[in-house]
Amino acid sequence: MTDRFSSFFDVFAPGNVVHNSDVFTESVKLAVPHVDAPPPYSPTLKSVLTVVTAKPLDTVSGDAPGSYLTYNAKTKLNIRGQGTVVANCTGPLALLFAFSTNDSSKSTLYVQVSETTVDFWYGPSPPQGSSGFLPADKVAIEGQPMAQSTSSYLRPDMPYPARYWLSVDHKNGILRFGRDYANLSMAMYQAELKQRVPPGVYHWKNEKFAFIDELTTVSVQQTGGSPTAAPLQLVYLPLPVVQKLPPIILPNDVITLEQLATGSATVAANLSPECQRLYANVAGSKIELDTEDFREFSKAIERSVNTEGLLCQTMLKNKSTEFGPDDYKSTYLRITLGSDLGNSPGAPFVLEIWPALHASPIHNHGDSHAIIKVLHGSIKAYYFTSLYDAVPIGPPANLSRGDVTWIDPNNYQVHQLSNESRDGSICCTIQCYSYGAKDLRHYEAFDYVNDDTHKIIHHFEPNSDMSFLDFKAAIKKEWQERRN
Numbered sequence: 001m002t003d004r005f006s007s008f009f010d011v012f013a014p015g016n017v018v019h020n021s022d023v024f025t026e027s028v029k030l031a032v033p034h035v036d037a038p039p040p041y042s043p044t045l046k047s048v049l050t051v052v053t054a055k056p057l058d059t060v061s062g063d064a065p066g067s068y069l070t071y072n073a074k075t076k077l078n079i080r081g082q083g084t085v086v087a088n089c090t091g092p093l094a095l096l097f098a099f100s101t102n103d104s105s106k107s108t109l110y111v112q113v114s115e116t117t118v119d120f121w122y123g124p125s126p127p128q129g130s131s132g133f134l135p136a137d138k139v140a141i142e143g144q145p146m147a148q149s150t151s152s153y154l155r156p157d158m159p160y161p162a163r164y165w166l167s168v169d170h171k172n173g174i175l176r177f178g179r180d181y182a183n184l185s186m187a188m189y190q191a192e193l194k195q196r197v198p199p200g201v202y203h204w205k206n207e208k209f210a211f212i213d214e215l216t217t218v219s220v221q222q223t224g225g226s227p228t229a230a231p232l233q234l235v236y237l238p239l240p241v242v243q244k245l246p247p248i249i250l251p252n253d254v255i256t257l258e259q260l261a262t263g264s265a266t267v268a269a270n271l272s273p274e275c276q277r278l279y280a281n282v283a284g285s286k287i288e289l290d291t292e293d294f295r296e297f298s299k300a301i302e303r304s305v306n307t308e309g310l311l312c313q314t315m316l317k318n319k320s321t322e323f324g325p326d327d328y329k330s331t332y333l334r335i336t337l338g339s340d341l342g343n344s345p346g347a348p349f350v351l352e353i354w355p356a357l358h359a360s361p362i363h364n365h366g367d368s369h370a371i372i373k374v375l376h377g378s379i380k381a382y383y384f385t386s387l388y389d390a391v392p393i394g395p396p397a398n399l400s401r402g403d404v405t406w407i408d409p410n411n412y413q414v415h416q417l418s419n420e421s422r423d424g425s426i427c428c429t430i431q432c433y434s435y436g437a438k439d440l441r442h443y444e445a446f447d448y449v450n451d452d453t454h455k456i457i458h459h460f461e462p463n464s465d466m467s468f469l470d471f472k473a474a475i476k477k478e479w480q481e482r483r484n
């Protein structure tokens with residue numbers, strides 16, 4: 001039996017990349033760079049992540065040639081030899097990461113990133129109290145660009161902060177540099193320092209790499225940037241970037257050995273606690289539209305969407321200026337369930353109704369966790385690297401009734417949903433959102449790209465077109481009256 005999900009399982013494999021021109025409509029406009037403005041990590045996230053902010057202004061260049069503004073920040077690796085360090089910064093010309101052990105007689109790992117190069121080295125530890133030190137007698141560590149990466153690693157001209165991350169994984173012996181969200185599809189450059197030796201264990205290729213097992217601190221220097229922008233900020237995530245988690249979640253009594261082996265689907269237990277909780281709320285078989293009290297609910301919604309003067313089409317037309325001047329094709333209905341409990345961007349559960357050939361703008365999710373289940377019809381989910389360059393990642397996920405997909409702060413944050421049915425079929429999804437349990441920032445908006453106002457970030461505050469119970473009653477009434 002063919003695995004229905006295999007078409008998008010290896011979405012990130014080399015050569016398996018969607019080009020802008022393949023993306024649903026308005027493709028040319030996607031080539032225009034868009035501003036991405038991830039808000040800086042709040043210091044209040046300290047309880048869950050280690051967040052360190054450089055001094056507001058470290059040094060500013062004088063008139064001396066070759067001197068630049070620099071920021072220096074340092075943080076611990078709470079787990080020796082592993083973790084992901086995210087440098088959140090604006091306009092860097094270069095970033096220098098130095099990972100050290102507690103023993104200054106041991107080597108330090110240096111990673112220098114410029115706009116067009118990534119270099120890994122090891123060498124003597126920096127002298128006490130120094131910053132931005134790069135020893136003359138350093139030894140290069142061979143690395144390779146990742147298949148889908150571009151040759152541009154930093155964004156010196158971007159006037160907003162971007163996230164540049166470095167993952168150190170001593171167990172697998174892999175160093176990775178990436179941009180935007182800390183996941184494997186965003187990795188741009190890597191070095192593999194271990195090899196498999198009989199009887200099937202991994203050893204350092206060179207014993208001189210063994211100091212990586214003991215790394216305990218990282219210091220980062222940003223060279224270049226704007227004195228008026230937010231200073232360099234470091235975030236330490238205890239886990240390295242290791243594996244690609246597929247966008248599809250299957251129940252654990254359904255997933256097969258083959259799907260586990262190929263990684264074409266995952267189970268909720270592999271996801272964040274927030275995603276697990278959301279999944280437990282909506283994945284059940286009784287979370288469906290056409291229930292005993294109204295068997296034709298989805299059919300009635302479809303009629304209401306596709307018939308002029310009926311409730312759904314009227315609401316859609318009324319909101320057709322929401323994402324730009326009279327953009328009917330970008331509209332969908334948001335029918336909310338439950339109250340905003342203060343733990344999600346808007347109501348925690350939203351029934352979304354997607355007319356045929358309508359698509360959302362490309363948008364992010366304010367670093368929230370989310371679960372999306374298709375209740376009726378089918379929809380495509382396109383994924384992108386960031387709002388700034390909107391480079392598609394892999395082919396879209398084709399989601400049909402019963403399928404469940406997910407989003408978390410580091411995965412699938414930037415997407416576009418698109419109902420591409422040609423026969424007027426609507427798609428209905430239930431979306432549920434949650435902030436991280438310890439996320440005290442609660443970024444109350446989704447940012448999106450507007451084709452008419454490039455380079456301006458837009459914030460969409462999740463709203464409600466109607467509450468679910470009122471909507472169901474109104475559609476039922478409309479359906480019952482259809483022959484009158």
Ligand SMILES: [Fe+2]
Nearest residue numbers: 363364365415
């Ligand atoms: Fe979304």
